[in-house]
Amino acid sequence: RYYLLLFVSISAFKHVFWAWYLLQAPLTLATTIVLCCINYFFDTVNTFLYLAAYTTPTDYREGITQTMLIGGILFLLGSTIETSSEWQRRTFKASRYNEGKPFTGGLFRYARHINYTGFTMYRLSATLLTGGWIAAMGVATCHMVDFLARAIPVLDRYCQMKYGTQWKNYKAQTRAVLIP
Template identity: 40%
Template sequence: MYPKHAASMPQKVMLVLMETAILFVAGWLLLGNGGQMVHDLVGKGFLKGNTERNSMLFVLYLVVYTRMFLTIFYLLKREMPWKEALTIPFAFSFYYVGFSLFALNTEQPLVWWDFLLVLLFLVGSFLNTFSELQRHRWKKDPVNRGKLFTGGLFRFSMHINYFGDLVWVTALALLTRSGFALFIPLLLFFLFVFYNIPLLDRHLAWKYGSQFTHYRKTTSKFIPFIY
């Protein structure tokens, strides 16, 4: 896994175009007449929701979109296969479109609890992006070539970036005020634990050997101080 370094510019451009289109659909649902059109087709729920809640969700989507742009064009150095470029936007459609549809089923106004969830979203976004930036800066130093990065936020969890993803996705789910929306972060949790993390761990064990063995014995795998 991840053995090659390549620009993969066509794949990255396609990913951004697809994700931009999905973001526009989310904006149409939350801020346009998309909710009413879905309501006309389905016949139940899916109206306008709460205007302030919808606007807040869309602003947070823009934060996710900006972070995605930073990741793929600045932080990502490995090759991106076409399969990955085409499946990532599909996954993000669960966030942009899925959470938007759930939010359209509630007209509850924003309260103090929702602003705490925005803070939780920002914490998760920070854990994901800042940890990646720390690793990126460390790897740029030639002295660290061939070494495994275990510092920064990664000293609290081997996959602190994945944990950050889980945190901000959970915050978005709770902001929709729909219990069904929690199935999305739950699915993400199982995807990380049973697929992404084992796959990446096998690669790290192959690449770093004893460095990774020691790191795995002394550091939480996913959730800091717990698991």
């Protein structure tokens, strides 16, 4: 239980840090509502999965299990990838010398949307702890489908319009979209 509480607490801090510091565009009311609904949905699913597992008689083992260890590693790795990639981009964009340029360095040199990969890893880790491997893969699939079918195409169109040839060259140089 405390392991999961730690994950949720760190996630809440990450969300606030992202919205107040890393995000460089204002959050609209519509975007805020959508983000809240998505987080509410996945957090509610995790809560019900945890309650189902906790109240079901099983061979429950005390201490840290292999699944908890893997979940913890995925959480730390995913959180680090997402937050550090966003931090790197923010630092790049803060310099007036980089005005009008896409950020192609740091972790983004390995995959164009590496921050989404980190996000997916840290979100599936909480579900891994509450609902096991099948539920975690379901969450990962939901996020990957959303990113590949909706978020990334919208962002690619925006970046193509904003950066033109620079974005085209970056896409040619960094062929990986999510996973390096």
